[in-house]
Amino acid sequence: MALLIKNADVYAPEHLGVQDVLTAGETILAIGRDLTPNIPGLETIDAKGRILTPGFFDQHVHVTGGGGEAGPVSRTPEIMLSSLIKVGTTNVVGVSGTDFVTRSIPNLLAKVRALAVEGLSTWMYTSNYHFPPTTLSGSVADDMLLVPELLGVKIALGDHRSSFPTLQDVLHLLADIRLGGMISGKKGLLHIHLGDIPGPFEMFAEMAAMGFPAYRHVLPTHCSRKDTVFAASVEFVKAGGRADYTTGGGCYLPRPADAVAAAIDMGADASHLTFSTDGQGSMPRFNDKGEMIGLGVGGCEGNLEAVKDLINVHKMAPEQALTFITTNVAEGLGITGYGRVQTGFKANLNILDDAFDVATCVSRGRVMMLDKEVLVKGTFEL
Numbered sequence: 001m002a003l004l005i006k007n008a009d010v011y012a013p014e015h016l017g018v019q020d021v022l023t024a025g026e027t028i029l030a031i032g033r034d035l036t037p038n039i040p041g042l043e044t045i046d047a048k049g050r051i052l053t054p055g056f057f058d059q060h061v062h063v064t065g066g067g068g069e070a071g072p073v074s075r076t077p078e079i080m081l082s083s084l085i086k087v088g089t090t091n092v093v094g095v096s097g098t099d100f101v102t103r104s105i106p107n108l109l110a111k112v113r114a115l116a117v118e119g120l121s122t123w124m125y126t127s128n129y130h131f132p133p134t135t136l137s138g139s140v141a142d143d144m145l146l147v148p149e150l151l152g153v154k155i156a157l158g159d160h161r162s163s164f165p166t167l168q169d170v171l172h173l174l175a176d177i178r179l180g181g182m183i184s185g186k187k188g189l190l191h192i193h194l195g196d197i198p199g200p201f202e203m204f205a206e207m208a209a210m211g212f213p214a215y216r217h218v219l220p221t222h223c224s225r226k227d228t229v230f231a232a233s234v235e236f237v238k239a240g241g242r243a244d245y246t247t248g249g250g251c252y253l254p255r256p257a258d259a260v261a262a263a264i265d266m267g268a269d270a271s272h273l274t275f276s277t278d279g280q281g282s283m284p285r286f287n288d289k290g291e292m293i294g295l296g297v298g299g300c301e302g303n304l305e306a307v308k309d310l311i312n313v314h315k316m317a318p319e320q321a322l323t324f325i326t327t328n329v330a331e332g333l334g335i336t337g338y339g340r341v342q343t344g345f346k347a348n349l350n351i352l353d354d355a356f357d358v359a360t361c362v363s364r365g366r367v368m369m370l371d372k373e374v375l376v377k378g379t380f381e382l
């Protein structure tokens with residue numbers, strides 16, 4: 001299976017100008033001007049006048065469904081493949097959430113693997129909001145070694161739905177993750193759902209002061225849910241950490257893009273900032289009077305919308321705006337060979353239209369959507 005994309009204006013995310021991109025199997029084989037490969041069965045797409053970007057990351061998606069806070073009827077359904085393809089998300093990290101009873105980790109692993117069979121690049125975290133962690137094998141380190149897709153552990157801190165672990169509890173867990181990472185050849189991450197209650201960032205600073213490399217292993221999300229959380233997240237990044245800003249709701253600023261722009265203005269290292277959608281979680285719906293009238297399912301389009309806002313509202317160059325859903329995410333997760341248009345990297349690519357929407361999506365070398373027509377649908381999609 002080989003694909004030649006001709007005459008694309010390539011953002012790798014660095015701007016490379018007009019190039020041809022050749023993929024073979026699941027890999028980017030060559031990038032150059034006027035490539036004329038002689039490969040039997042070569043598929044060609046002319047992208048003249050269009051932008052080519054890496055396939056996007058979304059590092060926080062409730063792929064098995066989230067919610068459940070309002071009883072069994074409020075559990076959101078599993079995600080369908082096309083919800084991700086339509087917004088150019090070829091790299092997805094599945095997470096579990098509040099519900100640590102009915103949403104099992106084996107179920108999350110099965111869904112992450114199903115999405116991979118359907119054509120995406122997928123990863124996951126073990127556990128959910130709960131402490132002690134809910135694992136597959138009974139041990140965090142064993143989970144990390146035994147499951148290639150597993151990046152580390154998820155937990156909730158500073159949230160009324162969390163288990164309120166102490167500093168010692170979290171440090172013990174982080175030490176397991178760090179050691180499990182060393183043994184399994186992974187970075188080893190503690191992905192943290194942050195709530196509104198202050199404390200977690202002070203906890204990480206205290207660990208760092210004790211000599212533990214917390215800034216390397218802690219990856220907090222929902223960092224713009226509240227002004228105090230946001231301010232603490234910027235200080236955390238300035239000290240060497242990373243911060244993830246949710247684009248699918250739960251932002252105290254008018255737009256999620258404003259959080260990234262403000263963090264950079266406040267002196268945060270832009271390469272340590274990322275976006276994720278919190279997709280497929282439950283989203284309360286409100287009437288004109290602000291009364292909750294029901295629940296909906298969170299979408300996965302927020303990341304690209306935030307990138308567009310950075311470009312259109314904050315006048316940020318596309319090569320920088322794209323990093324928050326490509327290179328910065330891959331680096332934060334310690335995943336190499338993804339998130340960049342580069343020879344030898346995974347053939348995950350998007351061709352964007354004039355409005356910066358995804359027209360064509362290529363995942364692992366396969367054209368999943370062509371000119372906004374979804375060609376590869378999920379197993380249970382019509």
Ligand SMILES: [Zn+2]
Nearest residue numbers: 060097278281
């Ligand atoms: Zn979430």
